[in-house]
Amino acid sequence: MRFSKYFLPTLKEFPKEAKEISHVLLLKSGLIKPLMSGVYEYLPLGLRVIKNIKAIIREEMDRIGGQELLLPVLTNRELWDESKRWDDFGEEMFKFKDRNKRDLCLAPTHEEIITDLARREIQSYRELPQLWYQIQTKFRDEPRPRGAVLRIRQFFMKDSYSLDRDFEGLDKSFEKHYDAYTRIFRKCGLDIVVVGASSGVMGGSQSNEFMFLSESGEDSIALCDKCDYAANIEVATTRLQPICGEKKKIKEIHTPVVGTVDAVSNFLKKPKELFIKSLLYIIKNKPVFVLVRGDHDVNENKLASILGFEFRPAHTEEVKELTGAEIGYISPIGIDNVKTYADSNLRNSNGMITGANKNEYHIEGVDITRDINIEKFIDIITVKNNDPCPQCKNGTIKIKKAIELGHLFKLGTKYSKSMKCLFTDNDGTEKPIVMGSYGIGIERLMAAVIDKFHDNKGILWPVSVAPFLIHIIPIDISNDNVKETSEELYETFLRENIEPLIDDRDERPGFKFHDADLIGIPVQIIVGDRSLKEGFCEIKLRHEEKKQRISPSEVISFVKKLIFQERKKYEV
RNA sequence: CGGGGCGUAGCGCAGUCCGGUAGCGCGCUUGGUUCGGGACCAAGAAGUCGGAGGUUCAAAUCCUCUCGCCCCGACCA
Structure with missing residues (x-):
């Protein structure tokens, strides 16, 4: 991609409305633009990141036997009445009427749609288990959108739904997701804490949240400093010493x-x-x-x-x-x-x-x-900071802020019972399908990656989600030597099926370096007249200070090796 | 929904208290000089002052209503 033609409106100044670092950098580096409260446009560079994240998710969902499908966003009231969630979701649902005055809503999640599909199409235990997933837009009329994409009203979500014959099957589906999620977040370079959580309006029994520790987070989680106890503050417990004062009269x-x-x-x-x-x-x-x-x-x-x-x-x-x-x-x-x-x-x-x-x-x-x-x-x-851990003998609870990136729910039969989603088991009896539901917020994941990978100049994308892998920076395109060498590198990488971004704008070097550091493409190839005369280009990893001098003819193989090494960091 | 802040050129802002018909920086256009960490000179284009109503000879400025955005809280898978 040629920078001169690319729609990449980076900002020179810091957007003052943004407080969280991910918010600042999403706007400043031209990844997204706000349209209205809680609704954003994803610009070309940002969309590339989102596509990469989706690709990682698809790979891991497919690995555990997930089948991708696409469900309607526009849904009718009747379905939501069956589970009572038309009322339970309340104002958070975008509701409206069609021309025939029928109640419709924009789906905030898809349990009802899946359950309806399953009850119409699944008849026998022979057709179970199923694991269906979708990556698509969902709508929630949040009372207060915040932090750019941390809480938005229109967002991408990967949602998967497991349909099992019994609770043992559900346990297996749940475990599979647990593993898949662990792999997904690791591939994105994120450390995750899995906590016990409340299932709220989703219903069901067990529920685990995949939390990314960050001061930008809206959730508080309780972690033990000695053992593996971890829970959302909504459900975290403690075991205080009972107060035994002196027995006296009131x-x-x-x-x-x-x-x-x-x-x-x-x-x-x-x-x-x-x-x-x-x-x-x-x-x-x-x-x-x-x-x-x-x-x-x-x-x-x-x-x-x-x-x-x-x-x-x-x-x-x-x-x-x-x-x-x-x-x-x-x-x-x-x-x-x-x-x-x-x-x-x-x-x-x-x-x-x-x-x-x-x-x-x-x-x-x-x-x-x-x-x-x-x-x-x-x-x-x-639970408060420094309360005793409820699980181990001498641990202390520490409260941390976190961003909820993923959530696993064992729904059980909440939806299959209320919506009569039944199958015939091998003993000839009709039973409700046992369900699970598993979500990942795509934009939040992107924000979390920025939250973790940045410095005071901009983003430092990990290669696994980076919008481009290579950023070619010709120092002065009016210099023929510089121009030819960088164009040649560009063409060669294209032939190797690695699309670089080349800053072919007629701008001063400092200007280009600032943009390059801001948008954070992992490998920078700097082509300047001065160094070319000495027979080399400079290769720099965005997240490292050191520059390496490589002769133009060896750049391709050197960079491919670099990328290979970088990729290894995010392999699972 | 409560508290706070803000809507003036593409972006960031001044001007509002004290009314007199809009300005600065960046960006943009043209020409020139520059070119290894956000260059410089010259000339230019660009604004329903968020919207509606009112007061006034006169409103970005005063009054009333209204729309929207951001931040904090409440709320929230």
Whole structure:
């Protein structure tokens, strides 16, 4: 490709709207352009990267027996009503009506479409298992798109769906994907942490996320510093030492400060873990107390999965009406008609402090078993940095930011049951197909690669996804010697089926070097009059400082060797 | 949805407080000089001042409404 003809609008200045490094470099190096909030145009250079990423994914999906297909993006409401997800997705779905006033939506994912296809076409256990995948555009009306392609409303996703006869089959399909994903991300040069995760609106049992550690990430994950424990903060647990204070009688104490744990603990000069934080929720129109230790917060994601999605924090007035006190001075003590759930870590604690249900008063000496009627102890807190690991003896949890690149779900029979996707097993009975669903966000993957491979001048593409492998930089094209040599190299590489980018623009060297470093093509071949007179070109890897002097006739074989070596780094 | 910021030439911005009919840098066009890390000189082209309404002799500037974008939070496979 000739730079002079290439549509590659690099920016000279830093786009100030961009905060995350991947966002900055995607815009600055002319890979993408914004059209509207959360929707981007993929320019030629960016599309090349996306194609390479897709190729890696296809290779690995095919390797595990995946069959690529293409599904509609435009879908009808009826399908989504069957799984109840027309409502569950809610506003996040792009919904509209056709000319006949029929409800349609742009598919945010394709479980329903796959399930519908399978129920129409799969009849017998003999036709199972199947592993179907698609790489295509999906739509989600995100409340807040952010970080360029980190969270967008129209995006490419590789989604695969496994159809199995039983749960053992599902386990196998799941394992296959686990391996394929590991290979895919390794080929892209990314280190990945696999974490246990919540399945949310997808449903199903086991769910694993493939996380790329990055400060740009929107997810928080809990990692143990001693063992392999890793979980999304939405589901991460801990095992705190129970607080066993002195057994004493409960006693009211005056606390004339704002009713936050922070303020009261400061006022009483008592550590926060001695407090029981009482929160009042309304679950299915009924008030419920939720108790957590003062130094931790409730995890509403856990709350939802245990107590159901229909919940909300109680309003100030409701709290006052029920307890007679402001939020901050409340507790279940003395309030018998409200169910109370406590975090498991509060089990057996005593000598605790909690609200007195009277403004500016707390109670001390609380023994949770003796003084509070607990309906059930449940895992309900958000894990914090330095909490003890729930899995090993002496590990400590560290919280890290991460970008979710892939997600594996064991859907089980959620969709096949509700949509009657049945097959006849060898015993003659009809059974629901056991399903799994496995996604990878393509643009996020691209952003993650940039996040990992960049320096202060620009991107350093790994050869596995690089838009071009070779960037020929003639220093001065008005010099015949330079021009001829670089053109000859260009033509030769083309004949070798390696398409280089050649900067044939009549620009000054510095200008070209800056663009070259910005767009980050792995191998730079610098052709200048000065060095040609001494009989060589300069070869430089973008990610290394050193330049190597190679005579023009040996450039081709030298560069091919270089590329071969670079490729090895990303082989699996 | 809450908080903050911003819409003026292709890009980045000044001008808005205090109203007088639009400017700077980069880029672009033409000519020339240059040419190993974002060159220089000269001449030029290019703007519904996001949109609508209002106040005024006069609005980028004041008022009302509205559309959009970005960032933080809430939310979110």
